[in-house]
Amino acid sequence: xxxxxxxxxxxxxxxxxxxxxxxxxxxxxxxxxxxxxxxxxxxxxxxxxxxxxxxxxxxxxxxxxxxxxxxxxxxxxxxxxxxxxxxxxxxxxxxxxxxxxxxxxxxxxxxxxxxxxxxxxxxxxxxxxxxxxxxxxxxxxxxxxxxxxxxxxxxxxxxxxxxxxxxxxxxxx
Numbered sequence: 597x598x599x600x601x602x603x604x605x606x607x608x609x610x611x612x613x614x615x616x617x618x619x620x621x622x623x624x625x626x627x628x629x630x631x632x633x634x635x636x637x638x639x640x641x642x643x644x645x646x647x648x649x650x651x652x653x654x655x656x657x658x659x660x661x662x663x664x665x666x667x668x669x670x671x672x673x674x675x676x677x678x679x680x681x682x683x684x685x686x687x688x689x690x691x692x693x694x695x696x697x698x699x700x701x702x703x704x705x706x707x708x709x710x711x712x713x714x715x716x717x718x719x720x721x722x723x724x725x726x727x728x729x730x731x732x733x734x735x736x737x738x739x740x741x742x743x744x745x746x747x748x749x750x751x752x753x754x755x756x757x758x759x760x761x762x763x764x765x766x767x768x769x
Contacts, residue, residue, distance in 0.1 A: 701740070 655662050692698055728734050
């Protein structure tokens with residue numbers, strides 16, 4: 597009986613030795629593969645580091661602080677991925693603002709603002725306004741403003757809807 601126990605123990609030890617040899621062999625192959633991969637990756641990593649250093653030096657030569665820029669980009673990414681910002685972006689994307697016709701109007705408005713932006717505007721009284729209404733450019737601009745106002749009004753909730761939604765009446769609190 598003791599002999600049978602010793603034979604079984606000896607068989608189990610032999611099995612464990614074989615399993616251990618298999619694991620050691622597998623580990624040796626894995627280490628060899630890792631060594632080869634490391635040897636192949638080293639030149640590529642060196643090239644990437646050299647390229648990065650070159651880019652940093654070019655930016656610094658232009659007076660750009662790469663760390664500051666990266667910090668700014670991370671801050672912008674943080675701000676842009678906030679839920680409120682994503683909701684606002686979705687609202688813009690679905691609003692029609694990016695429609696080519698709308699963008700053309702926004703572009704013309706931007707150009708006009710850039711043209712007159714630095715020039716102080718002279719005060720205009722009632723008679724100055726009436727005189728300006730004879731100008732075809734002002735007539736077209738007012739026509740556009742009225743068309744936009746008409747569409748905005750059509751898109752605004754009616755008084756009943758605004759009151760039901762908790763809005764105020766007549767702009768009063």
